[in-house]
Amino acid sequence: MKYKLLGRSGLKVSELCLGTMGFGTEAGWGADKDTSFKIMDTFAEAGGNFIDTANIYKLGTSEKIIGEYISNHDRDYFVLATKYTLKDNITNPNAxxxxxxxxxxxxxxxxxxxxMDFIDLLYLHIWDDITPIDEVLRAxxxxxxxxxxNYVAISDxxxxxxxxxxxxxxxxxxxxxxxxxxxxSLLARTPERELIPMAKHFGITVTPWAPLAGGALTGKYLRxxxxxxKPESVRLNDHSAEITRAVVTIADEIGISASNVALKWTTQQGFSSIPIVGATKVEQLAxxxxxxxxxxTAEHLxxxxEVSAIKLGFPGDFFREDAVRINSFGGFFEKVEKRA
Known part of the structure; x- marks a missing residue:
């Protein structure tokens, strides 16, 4: 696996990040400890070092499983990201x-x-629209x-x-x-309106969650x-099915899985992107x-x-239209200069 620099830092992380929201069997689903260990073994053996979790994943079980695993391995090899914000106990109003x-x-x-004694990357999990941003950054x-x-990040x-x-x-x-x-993902491109251009400007690496749209882009629901x-999800409507069929078609042409196509698409969009790949089975991760x-290829992209395009709205679409006008004027001025 290749390694990338995370944002404007010298931190080297693997080109795929292991998502661990499913480590633990609370709520009737997920990977037990032994399976979670095997998943982390598979990831590390492939050169993966970037692991993503959160304080609330499986009521804290995800962090416990990761902690037990890494305590028996090389701590310095792994880049561990976790998050804070969402309620993880009921002891006080500031939980x-x-x-x-x-x-x-x-x-x-x-x-x-x-x-552990330290966290490699701490995310703010979701904006609460209450706390001043200077309070967050100072803390x-x-x-x-x-x-x-070691490093700080932000989500949602x-x-x-x-x-x-x-x-x-x-x-x-x-x-x-x-x-x-x-x-x-190909089913959720709205970050292209503001979030991704902002990230490109500041040199921030985007770490997409749900790059497979909850499994919809694997094609399994089409099968x-x-x-x-849930059946009423927008991930399963007619337009989403059309996009998924395009992914499956390209995957069949190349001879790879639809998951590979959908994941790779997120990394070839012209900005620093490291998709978070969740897995509750070793074969999924493999x-x-x-x-x-x-x-x-450019033709695949x-x-x-085209099949997944969204309307950027204002000012994105306006800028696109303006670019056409500017190009037209540029051609006009070029002709005038040649005549002169």
């Missing part, structure tokens, strides 16, 4: 949210479950200075908030966000197989790991772009 008190409490609890920077966190937050935060952090000399985690997506050997 959720982006505030400093919850951040500090959550990090201490995560470190205990992970059996994160304090954790970095304390040696409990409006582009303007992230932009304000990184600008403030640069001004104040605080740790800046190096990664942005958002839902992004009539069962899954955990197939997804084959993605690193895939390269989609064009077909996928």
């Amino acid at each position: 959720s949210g982006n505030n400093r008190k919850n951040m500090m409490r959550s990090v201490e609890e995560s470190l205990k479950r992970l059996k 994160m920077d304090d954790l970095v200075k304390q040696g409990k966190v 937050t409006p582009a303007w908030v992230v932009a304000q935060g990184n600008t403030l952090a640069e001004l104040m000399g605080w740790s800046r966000f190096v990664a942005l985690q958002v839902e992004y 009539g197989e069962q899954g955990r997506i 197939d997804n790991l084959k993605t690193v050997d895939v390269e989609l 064009k077909r996928l772009d």
Whole structure:
């Protein structure tokens, strides 16, 4: 597996990130500890070092399983990312949210479950629309200075908030966000309106969650197989089925799985992207790991772009129209100059 720099940092992470939301069997689904260990073994043997979890995944079981596994392996090899924000206990009114008190409490609890002295990458999990961004960044920077966190990141937050935060952090000399985690796939391209252009501007790596749209892009629902997506989900409507059929067609042409096509698409969009690959079975991960050997052609990308295209709205579509006008004027002026 190749390694990439995470955002504007010197941190080297694998080109695929292992998602561990399914580590644990709470709620009647997921991988037990032995299976989770085998999944992490498979990932590490392929050169994977980037692991993603959160304080609330499986009520903390995900962090516990990862902590037990890494405690018996080389801690320095792995780049462990976890998150804080969402409610993980009922002891107090500040057991959720982006505030400093919850951040500090959550990090201490995560470190205990992970059996670690530090977290490589700490994400704000979801914007609460209450806490000032300067409170978040100052607290994160304090954790970095304390040696409990190495790098900071943000997830599921409006582009303007992230932009304000990184600008403030640069001004104040605080740790800046190096990664942005958002839902992004061929069935969920709306981040292209604001979030991805913002990430490109600030040199932030995007780490797409649900790059396979909950399994919809694997083609299994087209084949009539069962899954955990509700029948009324937008991931299963007629347009989504059309996009999935295009993915399956290209996969058949190349001789690879639909998952490989869908995952690779997220990494060939002209910005730094490391998709989060979740797995509750070793064979699922084994197939997804084959993605690193895939390269989609310009023609493949064009077909996928056309079938999944979205309206950018204002100002994105306006800029596109303006670019056409500017190009037209450019041609006109070029002709005038030649005549002169």
